[in-house]
Amino acid sequence: xxxxxxxxxxxxxxxxxxxxxxxxxxxxxxxxxxxxxxxxxxxxxxxxxxxxxxxxxxxxxxxxxxxxxxxxxxxxxxxxxxxxxxxxxxxxxxxxxxxxxxxxxxxxxxxxxxx
Amino acid sequence: xxxxxxxxxxxxxxxxxxxxxxxxxxxxxxxxxxxxxxxxxxxxxxxxxxxxxxxxxxxxxxxxxxxxxxxxxxxxxxxxxxxxxxxxxxxxxxxxxxxxxxxxxxxxxxxxxxxxxx
Numbered sequence: 001x002x003x004x005x006x007x008x009x010x011x012x013x014x015x016x017x018x019x020x021x022x023x024x025x026x027x028x029x030x031x032x033x034x035x036x037x038x039x040x041x042x043x044x045x046x047x048x049x050x051x052x053x054x055x056x057x058x059x060x061x062x063x064x065x066x067x068x069x070x071x072x073x074x075x076x077x078x079x080x081x082x083x084x085x086x087x088x089x090x091x092x093x094x095x096x097x098x099x100x101x102x103x104x105x106x107x108x109x110x111x112x113x114x115x
Numbered sequence: 116x117x118x119x120x121x122x123x124x125x126x127x128x129x130x131x132x133x134x135x136x137x138x139x140x141x142x143x144x145x146x147x148x149x150x151x152x153x154x155x156x157x158x159x160x161x162x163x164x165x166x167x168x169x170x171x172x173x174x175x176x177x178x179x180x181x182x183x184x185x186x187x188x189x190x191x192x193x194x195x196x197x198x199x200x201x202x203x204x205x206x207x208x209x210x211x212x213x214x215x216x217x218x219x220x221x222x223x224x225x226x227x228x229x230x231x232x233x
Contacts, residue, residue, distance in 0.1 A: 004157070033220055043204065045158070045224035091157050101148070101210055101220040102171070105157025 002027045004092050004106035012112050013082045020067070021077040021109045023092030031097035034075040036066065039089040039108070048090075051075060053097075082113045119225035121207050127231045128197055135193045136228040140209030147190050148222060149182055150206040151175065158206055164190060165212065197232045204229045 003026040013019035025034065036048040051059045051066045059066045067076040075094075079086060089110050093103040120139040128134050140147050146165050150158035161180070162172045166187035176182075179197075184190040194201055208222035 035221075037224075042226060043229075044226040045206065045208070045222075047221050047223070050221060093157070095220060101146070101222055102160045102163065103150075103158070103222065105159070107155065107157055 006106035138207030144209035
């Protein structure tokens with residue numbers, strides 16, 4: 001079984017500052033994928049970034065980067081230069097390779113960007 | 116391409132009534148998923164289709180729930196004899212198998228259908 005733990009229920013960050021959202025995971029599978037999704041108040045889940053367990057480099061997508069520390073089983077999301085529009089719920093998720101993207105999600109972190 | 120569409124966006128019903136949700140995935144996507152999200156939690160997997168075949172169902176999907184994807188295009192999720200515990204956001208997502216590990220596994224979600232059972 002897989003488990004995702006997000007220990008920060010809420011975070012505040014000032015506009016233009018960087019913020020790190022924590023995610024740890026638990027799995028015994030050697031091959032898996034990790035995701036971060038953003039969920040604004042409108043409800044849709046928006047894909048941000050993906051990291052495969054065998055990827056040698058940390059994933060980056062624009063202002064988003066994933067700090068992947070495999071030995072520690074952590075996959076923290078770093079948002080650089082925060083914008084007001086980044087205020088939302090952020091979910092870390094994982095799947096076991098070969099399980100057709102059945103994602104296991106964490107409980108989320110609510111990020112509030114302030115002026 | 117307008118993304119994944121879900122209808123209705125909100126549904127309020129009385130306990131014991133039947134409800135049906137519809138999902139229209141991205142047209143070229145061959146995989147379709149249903150997830151359920153309760154307040155304060157992350158989404159939980161319910162079921163998924165590859166084309167018209169329903170390949171897996173979670174234990175969360177009791178016998179009061181049924182999902183179909185006729186002709187491999189849109190999908191419906193029906194809940195019979197609703198209970199207050201069914202109140203949740205029902206999220207649909209789709210993906211395209213055959214685009215490599217990243218492409219096949221990046222789900223595009225709809226905005227969800229929020230169900231309130233009174």
